[in-house]
Amino acid sequence: MFFVDTLEFEGLGNRSYLAGGRRAAVVVDPPRDVDQVIALAARRGVRIAYVAETHVHNDYVTGGLELTRLTGARYLVPVGAHVSFPRTPVADGDMSEVDEDLVLRAIATLGHTPHHTSYVLEEGHAVAAFTGGSLLIGSVGRPDLVDPRLTEHLARARHASVHRLAATLDDEVPVLPTHGFGSFCSSSQAGGDASTIGQERNGNDAFTLDVDTFVKRILAGLEDVPAYYAHMGPANGAGPAPVDLTPPEPADAAQIAERLAAGEWLVDLRSRVAFADGHVAGSFNFEGTGKLAAYLAWLIPWGKPVTLLGDTPAQIADAHRELTRVGIDRPAAAATGDPATWARQGEQLTSFPRAGFADLAAARERGEDVVVLDVRRDSERANGFVESSVHIPLHEPHGRTGEVPDGTVWVHCAGGMRAATAASLLDATGRTVIAIDDGFEAAADTGLGITRP
Known part of the structure; x- marks a missing residue:
């Protein structure tokens, strides 16, 4: 009898998996901090026989190499991935025996990267599909993280590869992706916590659209790539070092x-x-x-x-x-x-106000010198924005503070968290800020003018 355990990392929008039988298991796309994986395997009473990477990740640092060092597991890495450490190269169709009557089959699913590989767990028949950054829940992994010159080619490859994957699997097989639960690796907003091949066939654009329409839509929806992604692929290709989680030095x-x-x-x-x-x-x-x-x-x-x-x-x-x-x-x-x-003796902490959209509307009515800064992503702003607001997404204000007009800056996002971060960045430069800690849907009920493109 097989099992699949999920390790969820909400902050990155990712999942890792421990799957196996009575005695042995495989870990798919492990996190950097492998202690929790080892602890989970110990609770299950299984030996980690394999560690499998679906691709060289661009959004986080893997713990795969360290996990293999600690457990002696074989490290399965797609054959086309450029890495600088010993591993077992995996090609399309390769089979790995995880436990008695439990096999892991590799299926090439190019598109998120040129070497992306999914893994299907089989117990006489397919029982789970670990789809990494290829087929996500209601979406697919973005194709623009490797080289801009390859983006359209990879988008087309993505369409073909997920169709090929689905053609080999029954509708009831669970789809278990690594990305897509808020991850910036998703080409569009993925939805839901669980899905099957059949559900994706019926609702995912990769299946419901022809290839040209799919590619056009996916390319049009791509937003900025997080800057730190540029460092993740090289770190994973070189082989990440073990982590040190001992407490940092205390500071007075x-x-x-x-x-x-x-x-x-x-x-x-x-x-x-x-x-x-x-x-x-x-x-x-x-x-x-x-x-x-x-x-x-x-x-x-x-x-x-x-x-x-x-x-x-x-x-x-x-x-x-x-x-x-x-x-x-x-x-x-x-x-x-x-x-x-x-703070040192004699120094005071600093602060700034928090407010709602109704407060912003009242300030405008009083004729106050108000600057509204919208730090949402482009796709969010496209659905409506406060009239006369300045738009600088959260990942840009630290380098663009000079573009924010003079006056008191009322900062908003969709719910309040990103606004607080952006307000703190501006506050640190000496600007007068007010953080709007309110849901954007409340803006339309306050009399503020909302522009809807």
């Missing part, structure tokens, strides 16, 4: 000030409410419960030292673990507890 108020003066990033993990109420001047707010790793790695100059500020050591530890998944391995230092202790 004097050290925090010194690190800030040296140009390091102070990242405050507390809630946006707590941050707005009082924070170290010059620090940035990335809520630990949000998409911390993705947005911090996207915005920070690569290699810039990071000092983490948080409520508790547990919050620091969780953030540290998540950041290792995108190659930010060791925080320079950390501080927890009362934020007042993070």
Whole structure:
């Protein structure tokens, strides 16, 4: 009897899988922090016999190499992937015996990358399809992460490969992708937590559209590639080093000030409410419960030292673990507890207001000098925006603060988290900001003019 366990990483929108039988298992697309995978296998009472990569990942650092070192498992990597470490190259049709009567079959599914490979778990018949970044739930992996010159070619290959994959599988086979649960690797917003081959045949554009229409739609919907993706592929190809999750060096108020003066990033993990109420001047707010790793790695100059500020050591530890998944391995230092202790004696914490869209409408009616900054993505703004608002997506304000007009800047996104981060970036430059902590759907009910293209 087989099993499939899912490890979910909400901050990156990814999943990894442990699948096997009574004695042995395979890990598909493992995370960088492999201790949890090993612990899960131990609870199952199985030996990790194989580690399988569907592709060289562009959005996170894999733990595959370290997992094979620790367990002695065979490392299955697609034959076309360029890597600098020993592995077992896997070609289309290759079979690996995971456990008694349990086989893993490789199926080439080019498109997300030129070497992408899916794996089908078979127990006499197909029981699960690990589709990596190829066939997602309601979507497919984006084809533009390797080389712009290959984008259209890969999009066409994607259409053909998922059709070929589905042709070999029954409708009831579960589709188990790595990306697509909020991941920026998805070519469009993927939906749902579970699906089958049959459901995808009936609802996924890759099956319901002809190839030319599919390619045109997928290319038109591609948005900016996160900047840190440029570092993930090379790190994975070279073979990532083990992670060190021991607590970072503690920092007192004097050290925090010194690190800030040296140009390091102070990242405050507390809630946006707590941050707005009082924070170290010059620090940035990335809520630990949000998409911390993705947005911090996207915005920070690569290699810039990071000092983490948080409520508790547990919050620091969780953030540290998540950041290792995108190659930010060791925080320079950390501080927890009362934020007042993070500032030197005689220095005060700084703050900024939070408001709703109704407050913005009232300020406009009073004739106040208001600048509205929309930090949503292009696709979100295309569905409607506040009239006369300035649009700079969240991943761009740190380098474009000079483009924000003079006046009090009311920053908004779709729900409040990204607005708080953008407000903190502007606040650190000395701008007067108000973070709109409100759902965008509320804007239309306040009298604000909403433009809908």
